[in-house]
Amino acid sequence: MxxxxxxxxxxxxxxxxxxxxxxxxxxxxxxxxxxxxxxxxxxxxxxxxxxxxxxxxxxxLHPEVSTLSVVINCLCRMNHSVEALNLVEEMFRRGVKPGLVTYNSLINRLCRSAQWKEATRLFKRMLDEGIAPDVVTFNTVIHALCKERRTEEALSVLELMSQRGMRLNIVTYNSLIYGMCLTDQWAEATRLFDEMVGQGVLPDIITLTILLDALFQGGMPEEAHKVVEAKVKYGMELSKITCSMLIDSYCFRGKLDKAKKVIDLMVMKDNAPDIASCYKALVNAYMKAKRIGEALRLVEELIEQGQMPDMETLKALRGLRPKIF
Known part of the structure; x- marks a missing residue:
């Protein structure tokens, strides 16, 4: 046929x-x-x-084990997890172990439908039955545990993954960093980021977006700046929102030299949109710090970029160096 x-x-x-x-x-x-x-x-x-x-x-007519595996995979794709689990039990009753593909399909579907306990139970059963998980299995379970804020368990699975000689990939790191940020473990999130780069796993836009948002919310602009520098290093676009948040955070903490470095990064990457508002924030911070010369030089730099300072900035500087205006 x-x-x-x-x-x-x-x-x-x-x-x-x-x-x-x-x-x-x-x-x-x-x-x-x-x-x-x-x-x-x-x-x-x-x-x-x-x-x-x-x-x-x-x-x-008695379906073969291979038939059951095909049907289980189809049930998973149809989101019929209960029926799929029943068929797995049928396979066990026949004294046959489901294969890796069947386990992966079912664990993935259980995780997607938020049946975390059932997914981790099946993962443990898989190990007990001597079925060796692959990177897909581990990543699925780690992601599910991190979404549930069960980061200690996720790290235990990670340890098991390492013991089996499996190399962590971008999916593994993104899930772990997300989980650490979700549970306010900023130091662990940045450690994982450093480890990731050190292992030659290039961060993607998902990694950097997760980490930047979390670090800003956690009040850690210095760490966020390191992530911004990584974005530049790997040729990723700097959004005006990211840079504005970083500059505002540095200005608020009085770290004006670091704020200036972010503006320099924006200019280097030709990230012109809304750059005037970033200059304005730093000019005002220089003025409050009585660093008038640097404020004036920054305005000159802005003009050289082909943009004019707004009226509020001009008003603040009027009389300090009239020949500019």
Whole structure:
């Protein structure tokens, strides 16, 4: 039996399936198993489940373990976790262990439907049964635990991952950094970031966005500045919101030299949008600190960038150096 890719071929095969399961004696299960596998690859999951139920109702037709695996994967993609778990139990009753792909599909679906306890239980059972998890399995479980703020358990899974000689990838680090930020563990989040870069795993926009937002909320502008520098190093775009937040935070804490470095980064990356407001914040901070010369030089620099200071900034500086205006 062969499953064709076109709609007509699919209809023909389904019609042939109906006739085959009514034959006496029933033919080999292999042909039906092959058809279900082909339908699954075509994303015909509801059809696979329907055909499987017809097979169960057919006396003398006993689905193979491979058939059960295909059906479980389809049930997971249809978000029918309970039915999928029941089929897993059926496999155990037959004395057969589900394979890695089946475990990964089910654990992933359980995590997506917020059934964290069931997912971690299945993960532990997987280990007990001697089925070796791969990077996909570990990343799925770590992400689920971090979303639930169960960071200690996530780090335990991470340790197990390391013991098995598996290399952490961008997905692993992003999940862990997210979990640490979610639980206000800023030092651990930045340590993971440093470790990530040190291991040669390049941070992506997700990593940096998660970490920047968290560090600003946690009142850690110096650490945020390090992340901004990493964005520049890896050629990522500096958003005006990120830079504005960082400059405001430095100005508020009186760290004006660091605020100026952020403006320099913006100019270097030609990030012109709203740069005038960033200059304004630093000019006002220089004025309050009685660093008048630096305030005037900053205004000159702004003009050189092709932008004029607003009226409020001009008013604050009027009379200090009239020849500029």
């Amino acid at each position: 062969r499953c064709k890719s076109g709609n007509l071929g699919l209809d023909e095969e389904l019609g042939h399936f109906d006739s085959v399961i009514q034959m006496k004696p029933i033919p080999s299960i292999w042909a039906l198993d092959h058809l279900l596998g082909a339908l699954s690859k075509m994303n015909q999951c509801s059809t696979v489940v329907s055909m499987y139920k017809q097979m169960l109702a057919c006396v003398g």
